[in-house]
Amino acid sequence: MALSETNLKGIPRRQGKVRDVYDLGDRLLLVATDRISAFDWVLPTPIPDKGRVLTSLSGFWFDRLGVPNHLISSDVADLPIELSDEVREELRGRSMLVRKARVAPFECVVRGYLSGSGWKEYKASGTVCGIRLPKGLVESDRIDPIFTPATKAETGHDENVPFEVMADALGTEIAATLRRLSLEVYEKAAIEARSKGLILADTKFEWGFDDRTGELLLIDEALTPDSSRYWAIDAYKPGGPQPSFDKQFVRDWLEATSWDKASPPPPLPADIVARTRSKYIEAYELLTGQVFPWR
Template sequence: MASAAFIESTLTGIPVKRGKVRDVYDFGDRLLFVATDRISAFDWILAPGIPDKGRVLTQISRFWFERFTGISNHLLSMNPSDLPLPADADLEALRGRCMVVRKTEVVPFECVVRGYLSGSGWKDYLANGAVCGIELPAGMQQSDQLPEPLFTPATKAETGHDENVSFETMRDAIGDELADRLRALSIQIYQQGSEYARQQGIILADTKFEFGLLDGEPILIDEVLTPDSSRFWPADLYQPGVAQPSLDKQFVRDWLETTTWDKNSTPPVLPDEIVMKTREKYFEAFQMLTGEACSW
């Protein structure tokens, strides 16, 4: 039986910023990332949350950070006790869902890499024959593999929806050199992750990365190649021409699309069946990618 979803953390007296999923506590030169079990879709945080989801996200990110040894990242420790926590901190609630990380100057763009024609990219292609202004061959089908991975940045929104922008817009904002480096890094990480995931039976259709600057150098931050930030498809079920079954939160989006919700009002509560099936998909992605058993 799954435990109840962990929706919000509390560390008395520590400054905190709460995102859609993570609570980020400021300890001066270090931050504590706490991945809750909140789940969002269409820019809304949904109820009731997915039990243990935050642990899955944290442990998959930990796996990739450790695997990409040649790429600098912000992870310092998986142990929140490495920080001066308040005496009343609930360490059991935090178990498996925390990362102690370096504080960086966050680059204000999502670094999106697309390897397959899906989601908003498919809609864009149907309308324009292009994805984010990048022209593609005629006659492509939904879920087709792209001729080469596409880098399609987006603005980072504190609230509301991230907005796709051109690479030229990104270069104008942060400079040619940094934009070029982030594009190359993003495609490199996607290709390395995609090759490994395919060996484990998962197609990495697309993903998004975040980077921060530390002493002027870009390093990988936040989460990496998780079911929240990526589209994961079971390779043995892959069939171009249709939408694919997923091992990510697309399952929740698909259920919401079957309801009468207008996306502008309070979203419907997720039924128990959807909650548990989503949890199973996240667990399956974790186990396939890492080869590890879930220890919670």
């Protein structure tokens, strides 16, 4: 059963594309629903258990990365609010109790391969976010990891910006720290993913400063198929796009319809939903080495 929305009565809530965020006073409750977005639209058809994959994988990576993060607990038994048995079961596996943080207003993107918007820019100018790369690269080529920040957008597309824009907004020292940490975390995660047969082509991190202590924290989600591009090592072939462990089935299907991307999107067919769910779960199982609990 897919979960498109939650509504915990009496608790202030705001909604992102995927998460329902509840303000518990000194802490937040993040609930990853099964909503899925594409081309700047939240689609009308959710992907069952997608939110549980995102939450479980984030917890897996928070445990391994060795950097401070915002997660307090992902066990519904630890939630400091009264919940019915039905709601508790609804939230199980998809909720994170987290520390409040002052969010750095930039997506901290690290790219180790030339794909997506980076490939489009490179074709046009030989650069990615103003960083000049070697000539003669092809789509999906491996590159020395680069840090390419982007402005955060609640709705619509994030916009790639040069590092100098981020430094002007946050200060050179903070921006340099975020760049260094993002590159370090990417490298560590890429090594771990490679040991599981996966290439971490690129990813985006969010960072924030603890509301009470000022400590820099890794926040939101980490290294999930929604925030990262994973490819299978044994299928990797530079020179074109690679099969990925994310919502590519959804994007491809939408591109093949008559949808104009300016009006509400159509519902997804059952086979696209099933194949997308399967890809998310496959990513979880390959990375963690565990069977997905809600299979």
